[in-house]
Amino acid sequence: MPVLCSSCAEKRAVLKRPKTGHSLCKDCFFWAFEEEVHQTIVAAKLFKHGEIVGIAASGGKDSTVLAHVMKLLNERYDYGLELMLLSVDEGITGYRDDSLETVKRNQQQYELPLKIVSYEELYGWTMDAIVKQVGLKNNCTFCGVFRRQALDRGAIMLKVDKICTGHNADDVAETVLMNVLRGDIARLRRCTAISTSSEGDGVVPRCKPLKYAYEKEIVLYAYFKKLDYFSTECIYSPNAYRGYARTFLKDLESVRPSSIIDVIHSGENLSVRDGVKMPVQGTCNRCGYISSQALCKSCVLLEGLNRGLPKLGIGKHHRLHGKILSQQPLTEKEERKLKAVDF
Ligand code: SF4
Ligand code: ZN
Numbered sequence: 159m160p161v162l163c164s165s166c167a168e169k170r171a172v173l174k175r176p177k178t179g180h181s182l183c184k185d186c187f188f189w190a191f192e193e194e195v196h197q198t199i200v201a202a203k204l205f206k207h208g209e210i211v212g213i214a215a216s217g218g219k220d221s222t223v224l225a226h227v228m229k230l231l232n233e234r235y236d237y238g239l240e241l242m243l244l245s246v247d248e249g250i251t252g253y254r255d256d257s258l259e260t261v262k263r264n265q266q267q268y269e270l271p272l273k274i275v276s277y278e279e280l281y282g283w284t285m286d287a288i289v290k291q292v293g294l295k296n297n298c299t300f301c302g303v304f305r306r307q308a309l310d311r312g313a314i315m316l317k318v319d320k321i322c323t324g325h326n327a328d329d330v331a332e333t334v335l336m337n338v339l340r341g342d343i344a345r346l347r348r349c350t351a352i353s354t355s356s357e358g359d360g361v362v363p364r365c366k367p368l369k370y371a372y373e374k375e376i377v378l379y380a381y382f383k384k385l386d387y388f389s390t391e392c393i394y395s396p397n398a399y400r401g402y403a404r405t406f407l408k409d410l411e412s413v414r415p416s417s418i419i420d421v422i423h424s425g426e427n428l429s430v431r432d433g434v435k436m437p438v439q440g441t442c443n444r445c446g447y448i449s450s451q452a453l454c455k456s457c458v459l460l461e462g463l464n465r466g467l468p469k470l471g472i473g474k475h476h477r478l479h480g481k482i483l484s485q486q487p488l489t490e491k492e493e494r495k496l497k498a499v500d501f
Contacts, residue, residue: 165190172382176374176415184382191379195367196231202352204365205320207238212318212362214309215243215272217260219380220324222387224368228322229268242316243268246308247276248301249284250392257388264386275312277304281460289394292468297394299472300463303455307447313362325366328373328407331418334425335403343430344437350425360447372418443483452479467496 161171163183171181175190182190198204205211213228215221225243232239245261248254258274265272278284281304289297313321330350337346348354353365368376380387410417430436441447442454449455455471461482462470470478481488488496 173378176378177372177419179415187382188379191371191375192227192230192234195227195371196235198352198370199231199237199367202365204322204353204367205237205239208240209238209319210240210242210317212242212244212273212309212313212316212321213270214321214323215245215261215264216324217245217257217264217388218324219376219385219387219389220326220329220368220373222260222264222385223371223376223380224322224324225264225268225270226383226385228367229270241270242318243270243272244309244312244316244318244321245272245274246305246312247274247278248305249277249286250394251286253390253393254285256390260386260388267386271316273312273316275308275315277308280304280308280311281456283460283463285394288463291463291466294394296468296472300459301394303459303471307454307456310360310362310447314360318362321362321364322367323364324368326368326371326373326376327418327422328404330366330369330425331407331421332400332403334421335407336399337425339403343434346425346428347430350422359441360445370419370422372415452483458482462496467493469496 161181163169163171163186164180165182165186169183169185172184173187174181175187211228213221213225215225225241228239228241231237232241243261243265245258247258261272261274264270276284285297285301288300292300309321333349334346337343337349352369353363355363379385407418407421410421414420437450439448439450442449442457443452444457445454447454447456451458453461458479459471462468462472467488470482478488478492
């Protein structure tokens, strides 16, 4: 006997919702998924009427679903937003060039303006070149730091008021776990926030409309809607630590599906005791971007690449920032330590 949709009780159920276990027909699943994103947006007051919103688009499932749902909800509920797609080209041959083709098709399908900013134009380095110099162990540190700033720079060029990213519930839960395991209180506090206000000049506020959407449901939504997305993994993605957090979370989910939301709620409810020392946010003396040190992470990483000392931005070398800023040479011993790629 076919199972009927537990919501409309008319059509045949075609899936079991990973988040709730309900058996639903396609249309009722679409509706439930879209309404939950809408509720997230409304409850957290993510947007204001008239705002220009840049959707960070990589061509992957999350950002493709985000672009699709944002466009749909903007029309259905008259949010009054001007939407744009914003992409970063990290310069990864065989991966990003292909996924950007997907973004370009999405641009046509959703009729949204698209801006692509590249690492090469912003930093003078592609990820291909960076990996050649630093190897495959810390490449994602460079990539992540550069991407954050690249998105801000692109957003400023487009004059958007806000950036929304496709981070889903699984991503947020993974980040909570990673920050707990590392004891990184400052990041732990920030990572569950659904939106960030502007932290200074050059930093555009960001939000995560898919924060409570399960990855499995995003995949189902994209599949049943037949959305055009790119599903290949980055060729440089060892990113081991996140991988372990991910596997652990998936194990928890298989025993208890609510684990993902439970971990997010735990992160949201953790508070930092008064008097705990937190990093003070200032600005980078070189580029003006937010930084808790004299130089921002991006400038230090870039300096390391340009000097052929890739370790400069990995680990703690804050005491060298003054020397870099005043363009003083490093000692032979300092150079030797920073040159090795055995990290
Ligand atoms: Fe960049 Fe690493 Fe992501 Fe590849 S896996 S896009 S190198 S952060
Ligand atoms: Zn800087």
